[in-house]
Amino acid sequence: MALLEVKDLCVGYRIFEGHLRVLNRARLEVDSGERVGLVGETGCGKTTTVKSILRVLPTPPAEVASGEILYRGADILRMSHRGIRDLRRREMTAIFQDPLQSLNPMFTVGTQLRDILKDSMGGRGRGRLSRREIEARCIAALHETGMPDPERIMHNYPSQLSGGMRQRVCIAEALSREAQLLLADEPTTNLDVTIQDQILRKLDELVDEKGTSVLIITHSMGVVRDLTQRMYIMYAGTMVETGRTKDLLAAPRHPYTQGLMESVPRLTGVGISDGIPGRIPNYLDPPSGCRFHPRCVHVMPVCKETAPEFFSVGEGHVVACYLYRS
Amino acid sequence: MAKYIGLRLVQSIFVLFGLSLLIFSIARVVPGDPARAALGFLASQDQVQQMRVEMHLDKPFPVQYYYWIRNVMHGDLGKSSYTRRPVTTDLAQYIPATLELILFATLISLVFGQIMGILAGYFRNSWFDGLSRLVSYLGIATPSFVIAILLMFLFSQVFRLAPSVGRLPIMMQPPPTVTGFMVLDSLLAGQVKTALVALNHLLLPAFSLAVIHIAQEGRITRSSIVENLNKDYITMHRVHGIRTSRLVFKYLLRPSIIPTITVMGLDFAFLMSNAFLVELVYMWPGFSRYAVTTMLNKDLNAMVAVVVVMGVTFALVNLAVDIIISFLDPTIRIQRRGG
Numbered sequence: 001m002a003l004l005e006v007k008d009l010c011v012g013y014r015i016f017e018g019h020l021r022v023l024n025r026a027r028l029e030v031d032s033g034e035r036v037g038l039v040g041e042t043g044c045g046k047t048t049t050v051k052s053i054l055r056v057l058p059t060p061p062a063e064v065a066s067g068e069i070l071y072r073g074a075d076i077l078r079m080s081h082r083g084i085r086d087l088r089r090r091e092m093t094a095i096f097q098d099p100l101q102s103l104n105p106m107f108t109v110g111t112q113l114r115d116i117l118k119d120s121m122g123g124r125g126r127g128r129l130s131r132r133e134i135e136a137r138c139i140a141a142l143h144e145t146g147m148p149d150p151e152r153i154m155h156n157y158p159s160q161l162s163g164g165m166r167q168r169v170c171i172a173e174a175l176s177r178e179a180q181l182l183l184a185d186e187p188t189t190n191l192d193v194t195i196q197d198q199i200l201r202k203l204d205e206l207v208d209e210k211g212t213s214v215l216i217i218t219h220s221m222g223v224v225r226d227l228t229q230r231m232y233i234m235y236a237g238t239m240v241e242t243g244r245t246k247d248l249l250a251a252p253r254h255p256y257t258q259g260l261m262e263s264v265p266r267l268t269g270v271g272i273s274d275g276i277p278g279r280i281p282n283y284l285d286p287p288s289g290c291r292f293h294p295r296c297v298h299v300m301p302v303c304k305e306t307a308p309e310f311f312s313v314g315e316g317h318v319v320a321c322y323l324y325r326s
Numbered sequence: 327m328a329k330y331i332g333l334r335l336v337q338s339i340f341v342l343f344g345l346s347l348l349i350f351s352i353a354r355v356v357p358g359d360p361a362r363a364a365l366g367f368l369a370s371q372d373q374v375q376q377m378r379v380e381m382h383l384d385k386p387f388p389v390q391y392y393y394w395i396r397n398v399m400h401g402d403l404g405k406s407s408y409t410r411r412p413v414t415t416d417l418a419q420y421i422p423a424t425l426e427l428i429l430f431a432t433l434i435s436l437v438f439g440q441i442m443g444i445l446a447g448y449f450r451n452s453w454f455d456g457l458s459r460l461v462s463y464l465g466i467a468t469p470s471f472v473i474a475i476l477l478m479f480l481f482s483q484v485f486r487l488a489p490s491v492g493r494l495p496i497m498m499q500p501p502p503t504v505t506g507f508m509v510l511d512s513l514l515a516g517q518v519k520t521a522l523v524a525l526n527h528l529l530l531p532a533f534s535l536a537v538i539h540i541a542q543e544g545r546i547t548r549s550s551i552v553e554n555l556n557k558d559y560i561t562m563h564r565v566h567g568i569r570t571s572r573l574v575f576k577y578l579l580r581p582s583i584i585p586t587i588t589v590m591g592l593d594f595a596f597l598m599s600n601a602f603l604v605e606l607v608y609m610w611p612g613f614s615r616y617a618v619t620t621m622l623n624k625d626l627n628a629m630v631a632v633v634v635v636m637g638v639t640f641a642l643v644n645l646a647v648d649i650i651i652s653f654l655d656p657t658i659r660i661q662r663r664g665g
Contacts, residue, residue, distance in 0.1 A: 089567035
């Protein structure tokens, strides 16, 4: 059984102009110990997927229309308040894209880190941590992220730290509890290029050490290649292709994936690619059938009528495209 | 921090000086003869002239101001031409009564306003949010003296739960004056029963004053709670399994209460002068009523003193608000330290 399984998830947003149907039967699986990448352009529903999994979508305006999100077989969407709380405390954790927004500016790093451990692992009883143990663990968690002088950082407010340092604090918060599954939503997008690599390598190292399963969202093909074993390509709220990262990068099958790969600038290439013509559809009135069909160069009549199922094109490599129907 | 407070106090002194000059001149420019007003229409022309000399009104304006400021330096604010007592005596009597009233009103608005704002914000778009919105609009739209009359009618006439006028019943011996706050003085004198009676007298007028501020501050807290609920860091606290009580009362409330505290400071200073109608309805012997009476009677010395007192209140309250906020908001504290 997969650790995390998202099944046909449909999520929309009710806004003044109408109903934005963003996630359209999104599917996703993460196995125990596996590292999975989720790639797609801005606005394709990656963050909505992650927030649904964590059950922190702002409702309203967001609305889960249908689907299931199974964590070890239990549906997160139908869990009790207590159930989801325990899941967050023991099983799942997350890092968001903007470290400048992810830390509460009113409290010191130490206060925030301590409270996380206090609420998820502190208190009395077997296996609970004492105050001193929590303190030691906070410092250890900061130390692990390569932060110099963690004792001093504990007394600092977020505004006294640089972006890279703040993201390290976020990583420390996320990994201090030894969660099973880490959801990383573009953890380096808002950082300096020079810092991005450091942070990713640190994350890679820590996840390896702790054996955490990872679902990482990114725009960057480089990041998926370095960090993940398997990847999903997402377009307009639907997964269009999945497979082992190296297979998929070597031989992308879906016309969208192919376009996406071509738009990555290459050192050896000549000039800049044209990219994919057109843009992400309007979610108020998404295209019928395959949502990519208005932009697709191989469009067939059937594409406009019904959305394609997944067709296998290799070991564990599936594509939602009628080109591979046979 | 101490340096900052010192600087602010020095600034306030200059502001108060300017304020006194301004009100001093305005008081002398507005039509009407203060000497005549002090003596009444039966006084003869000679008596009025004599009064004018006594009040230095025959001297040029700068000389008048010089006399006034020289006396102020000696702690003498002059004599009120209306009560015929030294202005300082009047102030010492009326200020504590109003301070007690508006402090209590502020406390009430803090408690109810915050409870309402937090609940409405956290459960936004729920039935409670809708109800609190309706109640707030009513509270803001209804003048406080109307609320005062309604409350008096309901709780004092119909249900007979609270007295309708004054600070203490006439038959009751007031406690020896220490702070001038009836409740506090009674407690200091060990008279618990008197304290309770005084508190009961305080309830209705204080609540009448508080209603509009409960409504305003509740709305402000609600909107900042809603705004902060959408912040990434609150989502993050949630993701990390922070328990709800800690999330709301620590991580959400701290950033949300800051705008409310600024408004609360302004509201407090505002009440100092605008408690007038409520004081009138409840026959509260307060400063606000005194202030209006002096204006109506062209009581020069008292007018200037009243305005200066209001200025001092504004300055002190704003300073206190700044200190409280810099205590709550570390980003301000860090800036000030220059680090």
